[in-house]
Amino acid sequence: MNLRLMKWSAWMVCLVVGLAGCQRTEPPQFVSIPKVGELPAELQTAVKAELVKYAGTFQQPKLMTEADGPKPDLARGQTVYQERCVQCHGVSGDGQGHAAKYMYPKPRDYRRGLFKFTSTPYGARPQRDDLMRTVRLGIRGTSMPGFALLPEHDLQSVVDYVLLLSRRGELEELLTSTAESEEEVDPEAVKDDLVPTVLRRWQEGDEGEVRTLSLPPKFTSAHVERGKVAFLSKGCSKCHGDDGRGQTLENRGNDAWGQPTRAADLTSGMLRGGTRPLDIYRRIYSGINGTPMPSFASALQNEPDTIWDLVAYVLSVSNHRREGQIPPPGPNRPYLPPAAADVAPTAP
Ligand code: HEC
Ligand code: HEC
Incomplete structure (x- = not known):
């Protein structure tokens, strides 16, 4: 091969690799829990459809809520999450981001609705403020960093996004186990029973702050x-x-x-x-x-x-x-x- 041909082919290789590198990567997607894949095909479709109805899609996420308070800025929450949290907590909030593999303790899998550092009784959902505190301060001695320097609106929005992932995960679990046992997905039952079940858990958490039995003494x-x-x-x-x-x-x-x-x-x-x-x-x-x-x-x-x-x-x-x-x-x-x-x- 003469020199010119070599240069030319090297250039072509670079061009092809370069173009392939520029190809649009697939947008992220929420991933189903493995149990969904074990259902018959039509139940899988029904479970996914109900989940989209109440929690939206990655492109159009929805926070399952009854509150008529100010609308959460989920678009901003998602952007902050994708920039700062996804590498550990994963797109669906399953705690399996790229960086999670070698961590101990592992990043939280939000989908169970279980959180460790709460102000609520054992087994209860956390209050929103508990999550805000964790995200602000981080968790000492673990890989969870503090984000106190983020603007307040970003912090609030990313916590709403965590709530979304958590409630979405809980509903997915309920939908799947109900589909398994009842061998059907009844949209009425989802609306009247499963969705309120998830919301009630969070409402109970909101009402159930643990107060101390006595006032703190001055320690000696x-x-x-x-x-x-x-x-x-x-x-x-x-x-x-x-x-x-x-x-x-x-x-x-x-x-x-x-x-x-x-x-x-x-x-x-x-x-x-x-x-x-x-x-x-x-x-x-x-x-x-x-x-x-x-x-x-x-x-x-x-x-x-x-x-x-x-x-x-x-x-x-x-x-x-x-x-x-x-x-x-x-x-x-x-x-x-x-x-x-x-x-x-x-x-x-
Ligand atoms: C470098 C990895 C990493 C990043 C980045 C990260 N986290 Fe975490 N996160 C963790 C780990 C590890 C834990 C679990 C710590 C434990 O179990 O004690 C955790 C736990 C949590 C918890 C659960 C607290 C509880 O009480 O159970 C919340 C909420 C949370 N992270 C939110 C976030 C948010 C929001 C972001 C982005 C703004 C974020 N994390 C970014 C690693 C990370
Ligand atoms: C059955 C085992 C067990 C018993 C009994 C137990 N602990 Fe723990 N404790 C743990 C584990 C496990 C953790 C760590 C949880 C985590 O962060 O993942 C822990 C965490 C803690 C923490 C939180 C530390 C932190 O990092 O914030 C405190 C405080 C604590 N224990 C105090 C006590 C006290 C006081 C008692 C007795 C009244 C007690 N524990 C009894 C297993 C136990």
Whole structure:
């Protein structure tokens, strides 16, 4: 081949590759849950049609709501989401964005309506403000960044978009399991039963903020001392370890999203759900949805002061490292790492 021909063919290759690169990529689509694919073809079509009716499509998303308040800016919400959240939380909010694979904990799959850091009782949906707070502040010690620098309108809109994905996911689950058991999709039943079921869950969350049983005391070392006793006697140390580091044999489990999880190392200095006494109170009183952290609401109903003692103890343990009390390196008691198959690679 002479030089000129080589140059020419190299140029052509570049042109072809270049043009292919310029081809319009497919617009994103909401992806169905795998269970939909197991239904007979006509039920699949019916489920998808009902879902579009109440939650729209990616191009024209709809927030399932009864409120007559100001209309959410879903177009803006979607733009912000696609720019800042999709790589972790996925187009459909399934928590399976490109970057999610190697994270621990995994980005939230919104479609179950389950959120961890809420002001509401165990099992309840979060309040809108809980989501706003998480998005503003991020979740310490995880890959979830804070977005406090975004304009207020963007924050509000992206939270509406998260609500949309969450409610859409819940309706999809209800539609699919109903189609499975009833072998039909009845649009009347969807309107009168399934949609109101989803909306009611969120309404209950909105009404159900957890108030503390007693006023927060001014913490002293006596609270911390009593908190330590309670921590060892109320079952906390079973999972979190006597020293709060979570290095116990029992400390293995799975979360509601099917991922291996462990009780928090309370000495890490990074309380995920926030460091205000009220945040810690709510973690203890209401538990953490979707994780093995149980609610102590009924166990401690008659001991309001014990809850504050525990809060004081958790705060003090959490500050140990900052105060220069570094625990010795490595496990301080027999500790078996999770079986290889359970291991989620740790976040970088
Ligand atoms: C780099 C990855 C990443 C990005 C980007 C990201 N998140 Fe997250 N997000 C996470 C992870 C990881 C969690 C789960 C943390 C946990 O379970 O403690 C999470 C959890 C959440 C939760 C659940 C909080 C709860 O109480 O359960 C919400 C809501 C959320 N993210 C919203 C957003 C929004 C909105 C954006 C974009 C503005 C965003 N995230 C961007 C990784 C990310
Ligand atoms: C059955 C195991 C188990 C028991 C018992 C338990 N926890 Fe937990 N706890 C967990 C798990 C798992 C998490 C982490 C949840 C997550 O963020 O994914 C956690 C998280 C926490 C957090 C939140 C930390 C953060 O990052 O914000 C606090 C506070 C806490 N536990 C305190 C307690 C106290 C106090 C008790 C006893 C009254 C207790 N726990 C009992 C399993 C347990």
